[in-house]
Amino acid sequence: MDVTGLAPAFREIVGADAVITDHQELRTYECDGLTSHAAVPGIVVLPTSADQVARIVRTCVAEGVPYVARGSGTGLSGGALPRADGVLIVTSRMRRVLGVDVANRIAVVEPGVVNLAVTRAASPSGYYYAPDPSSQQICSIGGNVAENSGGAHCLKYGFTVNHVLGLEIVTPQGELVRLGGPAVQYPGYDLVGAFVGSEGTLGIATEVTVRLLRAPEDVATLLAAFDSIDAAGACVSAIIAAGIIPAAIEMMDATAIAAVEAAVACGYPPGAAAVLIVEVDGPAAEVAAQLDQVRTLAAEAFDIRVAADDTERAAIWKGRKSAFAAIGHTSPSYIVQDGVVPRTALPAVLSRIETLSRDSGIAVANVFHAGDGNLHPLVMYDDKVAGETERAEEVSAAILDLCLSHGGSLTGEHGIGVDKSRYMPRMFSDADLDTMQLLRCAFDPGGLCNPGKVFPTPRLCGERPGHRKGVHPLAESGKAELL
Ligand SMILES: Cc1cc2nc3c(=O)[nH]c(=O)nc-3n(C[C@H](O)[C@H](O)[C@H](O)COP(=O)(O)OP(=O)(O)OC[C@H]3O[C@@H](n4cnc5c(N)ncnc54)[C@H](O)[C@@H]3O)c2cc1C
Numbered sequence: 001m002d003v004t005g006l007a008p009a010f011r012e013i014v015g016a017d018a019v020i021t022d023h024q025e026l027r028t029y030e031c032d033g034l035t036s037h038a039a040v041p042g043i044v045v046l047p048t049s050a051d052q053v054a055r056i057v058r059t060c061v062a063e064g065v066p067y068v069a070r071g072s073g074t075g076l077s078g079g080a081l082p083r084a085d086g087v088l089i090v091t092s093r094m095r096r097v098l099g100v101d102v103a104n105r106i107a108v109v110e111p112g113v114v115n116l117a118v119t120r121a122a123s124p125s126g127y128y129y130a131p132d133p134s135s136q137q138i139c140s141i142g143g144n145v146a147e148n149s150g151g152a153h154c155l156k157y158g159f160t161v162n163h164v165l166g167l168e169i170v171t172p173q174g175e176l177v178r179l180g181g182p183a184v185q186y187p188g189y190d191l192v193g194a195f196v197g198s199e200g201t202l203g204i205a206t207e208v209t210v211r212l213l214r215a216p217e218d219v220a221t222l223l224a225a226f227d228s229i230d231a232a233g234a235c236v237s238a239i240i241a242a243g244i245i246p247a248a249i250e251m252m253d254a255t256a257i258a259a260v261e262a263a264v265a266c267g268y269p270p271g272a273a274a275v276l277i278v279e280v281d282g283p284a285a286e287v288a289a290q291l292d293q294v295r296t297l298a299a300e301a302f303d304i305r306v307a308a309d310d311t312e313r314a315a316i317w318k319g320r321k322s323a324f325a326a327i328g329h330t331s332p333s334y335i336v337q338d339g340v341v342p343r344t345a346l347p348a349v350l351s352r353i354e355t356l357s358r359d360s361g362i363a364v365a366n367v368f369h370a371g372d373g374n375l376h377p378l379v380m381y382d383d384k385v386a387g388e389t390e391r392a393e394e395v396s397a398a399i400l401d402l403c404l405s406h407g408g409s410l411t412g413e414h415g416i417g418v419d420k421s422r423y424m425p426r427m428f429s430d431a432d433l434d435t436m437q438l439l440r441c442a443f444d445p446g447g448l449c450n451p452g453k454v455f456p457t458p459r460l461c462g463e464r465p466g467h468r469k470g471v472h473p474l475a476e477s478g479k480a481e482l483l
Contacts, residue, residue: 001063001065001362001440002042002065003010003042003085003086003087004021004042004043004045004058006043006063006065006072006087007021007043008057009059010043010045010056010059012090013045013047013052013055013056013059013099013341014045014046014047014048014052014056015420018045018047018048018093018243019043019044019046019199020043020044020045020046021043021047023040023046023301025044025045025098026040026041026043027209029073029082029088029090030077030082030296031073031081032070032073032074032075032076032079032080032081033073033074033075033076033256033386034076034077034078034081034417034419035108035417036335036419037058037078037081037223037418037419038081038086038309039082039083039084040082041068041083041084041086041087042065042083042084042085042086042087042456043087043088044082044087044090045087045088045089045090045471046090046092046198046294046460047089047091047094047108047456048091048093048094048171049094049206050156050168050176050206050207051176051276052294053089053091053175053204053206053456054170054175054176054206055174056087056089057089057170057171057172057173057174057204057449058173058376060086060087060174060448061172061173061174061446061448062311062337064173064446065085065087065089065387065448065449065456066085066086066088066449066450066451067083067084067086067087067088067089067448067449067450068080068082068086068087068088068089069089069091069142069146069204069450070080070088070089070091070138070140071090071091071092071111071141071142071143071146072092072112072114072135072138072139072143072145073304074135074139074143075143075172075414075415075417076146076336076338076414076415076419077147077199077279077338077411077414077415077416077417077418077420078201078383078417078418078419078453079091079146079147079199079200079370079415079417079418079453080143080200080416081417081418082469083451083452089111090204091111091112091140091142091204091476092097092112092180092408093112093142093253094110094111094112094113094115095110095112095113095114095117095118095324096109096113097109097110097118097121097471098207099112100122100125100127100212100477101182101210101266102125103332103337104125104182104211105121105127105130105159105211105212105213105214106165106182106209106210106211106244107121107212108182108207108208108209108210109141109142109207109208109210110206110207110208111140111141111204111205111207111208112139112140112141112142113140113141113227114136114137114140114141114143115129115131115133115135115136115137115139115140115144115149116136116137117427118141118210118212119296121398122212123215124240126181126214126215127213127214128212128213128215129157129161129163129210129211129212129213129214129467130153130154130157130163130211130213131144131150131151131153131157131158131160131163132151132153132154132248133149133150133151134151134152134320134323134324134362136151136181138395140206141210142204142205143226144312145160145164145195145196145208146196146198146199146205146415147197147199147413147414148160148161148196148197148415149412149413150369150372150374150412150413151413152248152250152277152279152317152320152369153247153248153249153279154247154369154372154413155245155246155247155248155369155371156245156246156247156281157213157247159196159199159413160196160197161193162197162211163210163211164180164192164196164208164209164210164211165180165181165182165183165209165210165211166179166180166181166182166192166208166209166275166442167179167180167192167195167205167207167208167209167229168205168206168207169195169202169204169205169206170203170204170206171203171443172202172203172443172444172445172446172448172449173446175422176206177194179191179195179365180192180209180372181209182209185208186311188236190292191291191329194439197226197287197415197416199263199416199417199453199454200449200450200453201367201440201443201449201450201451201454202439202440202443202444202449203351203443203444203449204449204452214434216281216282216283216287216333217282217284218280218281218282218283218284218287218288219247219280219281219287219313220279220287220290220291220306220307221277221278221279221280221281221294221306221307221312221313221316221317222267222276222277222278222291222294222298222302222306222307223275223276223277223304223305223306223316224275224276224298224301224303224304225266225268225269225271225272225274225301225303225304225308225349226272226273226274226276226300226301226302227271227272227273227302228273228274229251229253229273229274229347229350229351229366230347230351231274231300231301232251232252232273232274232276232370233274233346233347233350233370234300234347235276235293235297235298235300235301235446236251236343236346236370237274237343237344237373238297238370239293239294239297240247240343240371241372242293242297244280244290244293244294245371246278246279246280246290246294246371247279247280247281248279248371249276249277249278249279249280249369249370249371250277250278250320250365250368250371251274251276251277251367251368251370252274252275252319252320252365252366252368253274253350253365253366253367254272254273254274255363255364255365255366255377256323256326256327256365256367257272257319258330258331259326259327259365260322260325260326261319261324262326262329262330263329263330264318264319264322264326264417265323266315266316266318266319266322266474267315268319269302269305271305271332272302272303274372275319276298276301276437277316277320277372278298278315280294282449283386288479289304300329301314302473304457308482314340322337322366323365323367323378324336324367324376325335325379327365327380330380331363331380331382332336332381332383332384332391333380333382333383333392334378334379334380334381334392335378335381335392335393335396336376336377336378336381336414337376337377337378337396337399338374338379338411338412338413338414339374339375339376339399339400339402339408339409339410339411339412340372340374340375340403340409340411340412340456341373341375341402341403341406341407341408342373342406342407343370343373345372345373345406345407345408346370348406349375349402349403349406350366352402353366353377353399353402356395356398356402357395360389360391360394360395361391362379362380362392363380363390364377364378364379364380364383364395364399365377365378365380366378368417369412370396373408373410373412374412374413375399375403375412377396377399377439379392379396379399380392397423398425400420400423401426404427409427410423410424410426411425415454417453417454418453418456421453421454421455421456422456423455424454424455425456432453432458433456436454437455437461440455440461441461444461445461446461452476463482
């Protein structure tokens with residue numbers, strides 16, 4: 001079906017200026033931050049309320065048309081990749097902070113609200129929203145919920161899932177329902193937990209209740225430069241082994257440092273094979289004690305600097321926060337990989353990545369949340385040189401295999417989306433994937449809500465999932481009925 005035929009129905013719901021059918025304008029939405037996957041959406045609709053989202057979804061369901069939610073489009077796994085035969089529902093006109101309730105330490109926001117806007121709304125009262133993706137100046141809370149986004153400070157404070165108390169969602173059938181709420185605990189299944197990280201496949205969040213934290217009394221930020229990656233890695237392990245959980249421990253290797261110096265001249269110590277940014281926060285006395293301990297544990301560093309004030313702190317963070325963009329200045333194209341390994345495996349994994357890079361002739365810069373073992377190898381290539389794109393993809397896939405072989409994960413925070421769905425069978429068995437599909441089918445029996453994402457094989461919910469010919473084991477054991 002030509003979905004532009006739905007334009008009159010959508011104009012009825014949202015008004016004429018909120019429905020896009022012009023091909024050139026539609027191209028604005030053809031990809032998210034993963035530009036290697038693109039598709040011009042059939043039609044784009046920009047609702048301003050939950051009720052409008054529900055009516056749009058009901059229209060799609062009635063017509064059997066697939067639909068995809070999009071926040072700010074900064075996702076790095078193609079989660080918001082549109083469908084040429086579908087509807088893209090963009091939340092950028094749902095940007096109201098509905099309330100900041102300091103007494104209950106919560107904020108209630110619409111899904112298109114930009115991450116940093118929550119902290120801006122709460123900071124006059126001395127509070128903030130903790131999850132801080134590097135994209136926080138632009139990414140939306142709805143996108144953060146869908147991706148269970150993390151950030152430099154999630155080591156101490158946890159990921160998005162630890163900060164979302166309640167949701168209003170439009171279900172894949174178009175009903176408005178509430179999951180969780182302002183209280184800390186609700187009985188029954190943790191449907192908020194199931195929804196957070198579901199990558200837009202279980203419905204569209206239309207309101208999010210988030211936890212606010214009191215801003216720490218004091219913060220100290222230390223930059224330590226090492227002449228080997230191993231020494232920096234050993235310092236990370238020593239800090240955690242000493243019982244300190246810093247707010248953040250970030251690491252960058254020499255290739256990444258060179259790129260950020262060229263792009264933003266952040267003034268990191270010259271000649272470093274690796275730098276660590278270690279931030280501790282909390283009561284002033286505790287911060288002072290932990291800073292002393294970290295200095296001692298970083299004794300192998302050849303240069304240690306501690307930010308004297310917020311300006312110096314911002315200068316230290318500037319390099320780290322600009323790293324992805326900086327690579328774009330040095331390499332025509334690059335893949336932002338996202339994998340996780342146990343912290344103790346970091347030295348072995350980084351050394352193997354170096355070998356992969358040398359053998360393939362594909363440069364890799366490493367920027368990562370060292371405290372979490374969450375790697376972001378930036379695999380650089382020139383798409384105009386024959387064969388380089390393929391070699392870069394091979395290196396990128398080999399890095400994921402490496403993470404899995406060390407007991408790690410395919411993604412730490414960027415999600416599976418369309419990009420990594422093919423790798424899911426490397427991490428999960430058929431039975432695992434079938435069970436996840438049962439959950440998806442329970443929410444979305446019609447299979448219209450962000451289809452083709454997360455799972456390697458698109459399925460209808462009436463089909464038996466998996467390669468097996470017989471009845472699904474859960475159905476066979478009487479634990480589930482075939483949907
Ligand atoms: C420079 C840069 C740095 C980044 N740094 C980090 C980082 O440090 N940590 C990190 O975790 N990520 C990071 N990211 C990735 C990205 O910013 C996050 O995944 C972010 O949460 C995406 O938000 P968005 O609003 O752009 O979502 P989009 O890209 O628009 O969508 C992402 C997914 O969410 C779904 N979605 C969007 N809105 C809703 C909704 N209301 N309800 C249900 N589903 C919805 C979409 O369908 C899609 O599957 C970075 C990206 C860039 C470009």
